[in-house]
Each structure stands twice: as structure tokens, then as C-alpha cells.
């Protein structure tokens with residue numbers, strides 16, 4: 427990839443701040459907006475997505491998509507001028523999903539997951555700065571055997587994007603169907619974003635699983 431293509435890709439990956447021609451919810455181009463077709467899933471387990479401020483305008487941020495689908499997911503911003511309210515991270519049954527070699531053994535089921543949304547470096551920084559995170563039981567995921575199409579390569583050490591990580595925990599502790607729906611919506615999101623960028627991937631012609639849920 428030459429410098430011009432890298433610059434072009436970078437510009438395309440950011441949503442304009444006036445949302446010109448872009449859906450302000452899903453960040454896809456207006457003609458490709460996915461919002462009306464997304465499932466709304468009322469999971470039992472809550473998800474708190476602590477998103478680094480630098481992810482705010484990135485089209486490729488997948489925590490945004492997860493929060494559009496899951497009624498019990500919320501995004502909490504970290505960084506910038508605003509103080510961070512860590513009371514949102516407390517409560518019985520709250521676990522932290524954090525890439526690492528150790529896994530905390532659990533006796534009971536989780537009621538809420540905290541997911542750090544950002545590059546691995548940003549996630550490590552959030553973990554270091556937000557003391558409430560370090561008192562939570564931690565769960566780490568293993569790298570997936572297959573790499574699904576993504577708008578960018580995940581920087582996490584477990585090789586998962588945020589929505590994939592959320593799908594993995596909800597699939598494991600609540601319902602495999604929820605995981606399938608999240609992953610199918612993500613595949614369709616990538617397909618539409620690719621289409622608006624004129625990019626075609628032969629293995630991603632249509633998201634059958636996504637269409638099957640409608």
C-alpha cells in the first residue's frame with residue numbers, strides 16, 4: 427500500500443463531524459445505513475463499553491454497532507477533559523474482559539461485563555488509570571480460530587474486535603444465538619462499508635446469517 431492509499435484509507439475511516447452524507451448512528455453512508463435492519467436484543471447480561479475518546483469518530487469502531495443492537499449495552503467515554511465516573515463499573519457480578527494470560531476462576535455467573543474499547547495500548551492505559559477496573563474479576567478470551575472480515579485488524583492481543591469479544595462472552599454465558607446475531611450484523615456492516623469504498627472481498631458477498639434473522 428503506498429502513502430496515497432494509506433492517506434485515503436485513513437480519511438475514509440473517519441466519519442465527518444457534521445455527519446455529511448453519513449448516518450449519525452451507524453456511521454455508514456446514508457444509502458447504506460443499517461440501523462433499520464439491526465436486531466434489538468434484550469440480553470440478561472449488561473455490557474459496559476468503556477471507549478477511548480479517540481475511537482469516537484472512527485467508522486471502524488465496533489463497540490458502537492454492539493451498542494445499537496444490545497438494549498443493555500452502554501458506551502462510557504474515557505479520555506479528554508471530562509472526569510470519568512467509575513461508579514458505572516461497580517456492582518455484584520461485574521467482570522472485566524481483559525486480554526491477559528491469567529483467568530480468574532468464577533463460581534457464579536456474570537451479570538455485567540466491562541469491555542475496554544480501543545487499541546491495546548489505549549486499553550492498557552485505561553486499565554492502569556481507572557483503579558475500579560483492577561478490582562474486578564477478569565476474564566480473558568482466546569484468539570479465534572478463524573479471522574472474520576473486519577474494517578481494521580484488531581489490536582487486542584486476543585485478536586478480537588470489540589463486537590467479537592462481546593459476542594464471545596454473551597455466546598458463552600447467555601445464548602449462542604445472540605453471538606450469531608452480533609457477528610452477522612458485524613459481517614453485514616463490513617460488507618456495506620466495503621461496498622461504499624469500492625472494495626470487494628470474494629468471501630463476503632452477502633451475510634446469509636444476517637438476512638436469516640429478518
Ligand SMILES: [Zn+2]
Pocket residue numbers: 449450451452453454459460461462
Ligand atoms: Zn444507520
